[in-house]
Amino acid sequence: MTDTKTGDDKTLSVNTKKTLTLKRPSVEQGTVRQNFSHGRSKSVVVETKKRKFSRPDEPAAATPAPAPVKPRPVVPTPQSQTTRERPRPSHTSERSGVVLNELSSDELEARRRALQDSKVREAEERQRAAEDAKRRAEEDARRQREREESARRQAEEEERLKVEAEARRRSEEEARRRAPAAAEQAAPEASDDNEGKGNSKGLPPKRPVPVKTEVAPRPAKPRTDDERRRGKLTLNKALSDDGEARGRSLSSMRRRQEKFRRAQHQEPREKISREVVLPETITIQELAQRMAERAVDVVKFFMKQGQMMKPGDVIDADTAELVAEEFGHTVKRVAESDVEEGLFNIADNAEDLKSRPPVVTIMGHVDHGKTSLLDAIRHANVVSGEAGGITQHIGAYQVVQDGQTITFIDTPGHAAFTAMRARGAEATDIAILVVAADDSVMPQTIESINHAKAAGVPIIVAINKIDKPQADAQKVRTELLQHEVFVESMGGEVLDVEVSAVKGTNLDKLLEAILLQSEVLELKANPDRTAEGVVIEAKLDRGRGSVATVLVQTGTLRTGDIIVAGNEWGRVRALVNDRGEQMKEAPPSMPVEILGLQGTPLAGDRIAVVESEARAREIADYRQRLAREKSVARQAGQRGSLEQMMSQLQDSGLKEFPLIIKGDVQGSIEAIASALEKLGTDEVQARIVHAGAGAITESDVSLAETSGAAIIGFNVRANKQARDAAEQAGIEIRYYNIIYDLVDDIKAAMSGLLSPERRETFLGNAEILEVFNVSKVGKVAGCRVTEGKVERGAGVRLIRDSVVIHEGKLKTLKRFKDEVSEVPSGQECGMAFENYEDIRAGDVIEAFRVEHITRTL
Known part of the structure; x- marks a missing residue:
């Protein structure tokens, strides 16, 4: 260990080559322990840099900028030069080595991965920048080509405009050259004066007036390509990305200018007077559309009159007519019933009429032998098919006698079938009044006479059962006199024939009398027009749907025709004659069954062929709406208020017997309803909750359970579901096939409601x-x-x-x-x-x- 002292500095030299000095270095390093959550910690190296101050004796230019990479060198004194140069690097390397040792291997690996990722990103960015530069270059080249193409087109347009201006100038010169001679003489004089004046003043001479049009060719300016096509979206503009917003089109600008000019001059539009078709009721919106006016204007008109209306409000025809006339239109009033115009009673030309077979109705009292007589004529057993030997439907048949066809309609004779017999009389040409020789004139015989007279139909009297011992034909003729039926043998004009349906006596004479009477009547019809007819009977068949027996009165009914029958319409799917054969067409006076109606019409409804389904649907909707309104009005009249109804029941003590009636055909249901209506008294009466043709269904049982009604089936049966529902609800279903039994049972049941x-x-x-x-x-x-x-x-x-x-x-x-x-x-x-x-x-x-x-x- 060596101790060396030199001036103010003191240096300690150790064998470990660590240098200790008393002077603080410019950058100091230290280690700080940083604590994290969950007890983790980490050593962090902290460097403290010393701020350097420049001495006043040092020039400002000599002060270098601080650089993190190269620190400013310190000029040492001669005494401590060696000791200051060597220890500093060793000291720094020692510190950095300590930092590297303190970093974990995971952190080193993370730093290495981050370095690699940054290199990959840099490579991708360089590649992307190269692609962008290439794309920009291609885009610049394309735009350059487009600019060149636009410049070329502009040059061509300018050339074309120059040619047009030159041609226009030449035409104007030609026009001036052809001007009258007086104008040519006046022009040079004026030009000379102008030139003289101009020269005297030292100014250039004035040009003649016509030359001014050549100086400024004004149309050339707005016809440049940029201004002409400014508002149009071209392909170049759509592809170019110069950020130029699209302007208004030329058409839009013209419309705007036209609108502004009209507003300035207040030009009123030309008023067009229209013929407005007005039904019985119409909405304001519909009225405005028919007048070609705005609905707002019509509403404003009502507001001026003091009425606040909306476009959807309904007004009557009178109000609509006032509004239309106020707006300057003419009015054509039509009724809602006009949809039926031209449906019936179309006039025929006399030359188009041809002879047709007579339609004969057999009428008379019950059990006088009407159906047996027709059976003998047809040679077919019809009576056996009727329950109890009573005819309960209208049957229509055709027979041939001497090559001539006769159509027969058989009507029931029972008192309950009055309405059916009346319909038979309306559809017929000749009425055969069957009177039994042993029974003479009876109440329904008189009723048949009255029906025939009301319909204006000639009568032929057939005195039947002359084979019986107690037969008295003369008595029949005498009693007919009381009812103004005068037979030929008694001096009258009515034909009478004595016949026997059982023996077949005088049937030929009866047919001859029919043909003779038809010749007198001269029966004719036009077979080449649209068909008209009358529904004789209608029923709902389970397999075939709604089936209507129709008598064609005029025209020819064909398969595929669209028909309207009462409130129903449909397309004729099949025509079946009285022998069960399918036919393509039915000429006048021929009875056929029609299949294809949407619903079951009522017996007696008129039938007609229309041109389209739309017309048929329109007529049917109108008739159904009319029937519905009548029904509602009738019920409202019968029902009244609840208090009135209760007071009437309390005052009169009226008891009702509710019934649901289902029958096979419409005519039978009508007959039953009229018979039950006659049974009613002031104390008790039958109330028919529902009546319809067809089988008894589950809905009928539900209705009976709700209304407490009894279910009556006439020639129909209930299906299994209806039977189960009736059994569960405890409702009895009564079946009948003879109207006598039905009326008697209902009469007995209603008698039980009478107070003793x-x-x-x-x-x-x-x-x-x-x-x-x-x-x-x-x-x-x-x-x-x-x-x-x-x-x-x-x-x-x-x-x-x-x-x-x-x-x-x-x-x-x-x-x-x-x-x-x-x-x-x-x-x-x-x-x-x-x-x-x-x-x-x-x-x-x-x-x-x-x-x-x-x-x-």
Whole structure:
């Protein structure tokens, strides 16, 4: 160890080559322990740099800038030069070695990875920068080409404009050259004067007036490429990225200028007067559209009138007409029913009419042999198919006699089928009135005569059953006179034929009489027009849907035609004749079954062919809406307010028998409904909750359960689901196939709703002679029976001064001390009333018996 002292410095030299000095170095290093969470710690090297101050004797330029890499060298004194140069590097290396030793291997690895990642990123950035530079170069080249192309086009456009200006100048010179000679002479004089004046003043001579147009070719300026196509989006502009915003197009600018000019001059648009079609009701929006006006203007018009309306509000035709006329339009009023115009009763030309077969309706009283007569004519057994031998539907058939066709319509004769018989008379040409020779004229025979006369149909009388021993044809003719039916044999014009359906007697004569009558009528129709007809019967078939039996009256009905029948419409899918054969078309006077209707029409509805489905749907919707409104109005009229209904029920004591009726065809349902309506009285009546054609379904059972109604099936049955639901709900379903039985059963059931009749029978009178007080009994009247007799248990009235004081029953009736059942007239007895003791001598006791008798309809 060596100790050396030199001046102010003191240096210690150690064998470990560590140099200790008293002077503080410019950069001091130290180690700090940094603590982290979870007990971790780390040694961190901290360097403290000493701030250096320049001496005043040193020049400012000699002061170097501080650099972290090369520290400023310190000029040592000659005494300590060796000791100051060598120890500093060894001291620094020692410190850095300590720092490196203190870093862990994980940290060294992390630093190495970070260094490698930074190198990779630098390489990627250099590659990306090279690609960007290449792309920019290509973009610059493309833009340069586009600028060159634009400059070339501009040059071409300028050249074209120059050529056009030159051509225009030449044309103007040519026009001036052809001007009148006077103008040519005046022009040189004026030019000479101008030149003289100009020269005298030392100014250049003035140009003639026409030359001024050549000096400034004004259209050339706005037709440059940049200004002409400024607002248009070209391919170059779309691809160029110069940030230039797109301007307004030329068309937009023109529209804007036109609008501004119109606003300046306030040019009113030309008013166009239109014919506005007005229905019965219309919305304001629809009215404005038909007038080609704004809905806001129409609303403003109403506001001026003091009404606050909206575009969706509905106004009537009168108000709409006032508005349309106020706006300067003409009005054409149409009704909603106009959709049916041109549907029926289309006029035919006389030369287009051709002969058609007669339509014959067989009418008469029940069981007079109408269907048997038709059966004999058709040689087919029709009666066996009807329940009980009664015709319950309208049947339509065709037969051929001597090469001529006759259409027969068979109508029921029962009183319940009046409406069906009336429809048969409306659709027919000739009515055959069948009267049994052994039964003569009956009520429904008279009804048939009235129907035929109301329809204006000629009658042929067929006196049937002449084969019976008790037949009297002359009696029939005589009784027909009472109803203004005059047969030929009695001096009238009505044909009569005596026939026998069983023996087939005189059937040929009957057919000949029909053909003779049809010749007199001259029946004709136009088969080459759209078909019209009438629905004879309609039903809902489970397999075929809605089936309507239609009699074609004029025109020819073909498969595929679009038809309207009452409230329903559809396309004819199939035509089936009376023998079950499918046909392509049905000429006039031919009865056919039609398949393809959307719903089941009503019997008696008229049918017509229309040109399109849209028209058919429009007509059907109108008719359905009309029927719905009528139904609602009728129900509202019947129902009234709840208080009125309850008061009516309380006042009248009316009881209702609710029914749900399902039948096979519409005509049968109508007949049943009319028959049940006639059964009603002031006390009880049948209320039909629902009636329709088709099978009994589960919904019918649900409706019956809700309304407490009985279900009646006429020639229909309930499906399994409906039967199960009815059994579960405890609702009885009654099936019928004869209308007599149905009406009788409903009549008996409705009779059960009638309150029993109270019938009172007078027994006798007794006069009170004296009143006794008896213990445990009360007051007892000693009486003498003056009239009739008095019975124990009978009803009694106590009458005082001819006024009924009390009405009740006798408690005791004694003769002497014995209880007796009755006391005859002239004998004395004792009487006591139940719960009443205000009796006096001189009062009269009236005895009577009350009976309750069951009533029937």
